[in-house]
Amino acid sequence: MAKDSLVDSDPLADLSDETLLVLYARGDVDASRLLMQRLLPRILGYAGRMLSDRTEAEDVAQETMLRLWRIAPDWRQGEAKISTWAYRVVTNLCTDRLRGRKRRQGVTLDDAPDLADGAAGAEAGLIEADRMAALQAALDTLPDRQRQAVVLRHIEGLANPEIAAVMDIGVEAVESLTARGKRALAAALSGRREALGYEEGAGG
């Protein structure tokens, strides 16, 4: 009778990321699948916000997971959260790619996609995808470090100490970057207020 109860629920679901990584290192395929389900959407979303390019974000996410699989047998228990480690790898990979882009072509703010303009005024409110596109276009105007801090804090929902660990800076520097980044984001978006459909409500 007890045999069936073992099958009813996934015994891995309650395990920590670290335990899943240990199980993976011991050869458990299911553990790696669950770990991927937990981490991949987060690091893919973060990379997407940083790079503004789906294909490149997928490459970065795959590379980050590959590094995790590679380090699994040597993972030091208790030293860092796996998600923090993963965000850090994504940050470094994105920084490298962004530097490469700037070397190849002088990116200017004018190159940022102006996705919302075409739909402005068509309806009273814009669909969610347009609002997210407008947010992304505004994020793209921020300096890289400010964008990292704002995305990690306000979209990924990390606490400041964890962001400090991801970005390899102090907590005070994180607070400064998020504050400046959010002000710059507000300024960039204010120019798109009309496109975002906030014109009537936000002015008061």
Next chain:
Amino acid sequence: MSGWDDELDGLLAQARATPALPSEVLIARVMADARAMQGGAVVAHAPAAALTARPGFWAVLTGALGGGGALAGISMATLAGVFLGVTQPAPVAAFTQTYLTGTALDLVDLLPADDALWAEE
């Protein structure tokens, strides 16, 4: 301004509530990497219970004694002791006989006599 800040916060919260959905292709690529990096040690599913399963008697004994190699060494030493006890080679027999019959050990000549060396002079 605060009204606009609220709107910005709302926009960020909306972004937070819209997780990225990995494509099936990306998931397949990541899982292929996972399997490749596991090498030959792949099992279909190692249940979590395996982590807490109680090891068997021989596993405990072997582990306590330092692993399979150590256990083999200890076994050989034991067998050698049994062999010596049963066969009683001449030197062992001489020693045990002397010891058991009460002859004082300082009278037993365990080292070869060196009298001959001194006698030369």
